[in-house]
Amino acid sequence: MSASKLIRRKPILLALLVGLCGNATLATLSVSQVSFSIFPIIALALAARMLYREYLSAPMEGDTPVCTLLAFLVGVFGYSAILRTEFPEMGTNFLSVMISLILVIWLAIKMGVAARPVAEEDVKS
Template structure:
């Protein structure tokens, strides 16, 4: 018995982009090692607008809201890990990488990407 999950991918990708761009905007405005750029701000506004439009037009059913939140947090912690890898004087990225890894595994399980195979009933009829 195979269960199909009704999880849309578009809001999940947009939430990931909002998380990345949100943390990128925050880093561009507050971290002195990161050069200022308008591109993360523009991308954040556009991605947030598209996510809001998607939220208004299509109902989020099933596990879509939870998967969207997980993707947003993956974006936030993922950018933090990348930033700390690029600038090691900011501190270690161990915490960000571990949280990101746990969230990715949880998202994969929720979306059915890493689902365990379902054993079929082996009934033999003579």
């Protein structure tokens, strides 16, 4: 329980942004249905730089590295699901949505957001 209190939110949010922007950059450069834009590339560079600075400024203790990886994967699979929803000719988004959902649930459990409340009898003993 004490490991969940060591999880910082800033690297998790930045990892989610890096995942989204990385997949958006890849889609911009490789998918013909998506029009080219420089903004995902700029956002990826800025988010990756901020994540690296955050990594250098404070140590990642507890479950922070695992949660950061989960948030990155949620960003990657989430953008893939959104892209396939927008362009159905690319294929189904079922697998991306299911993987994103499983990863979000796992992230919520790791961070303690989805933890069950502790009964008063358990706290006293």
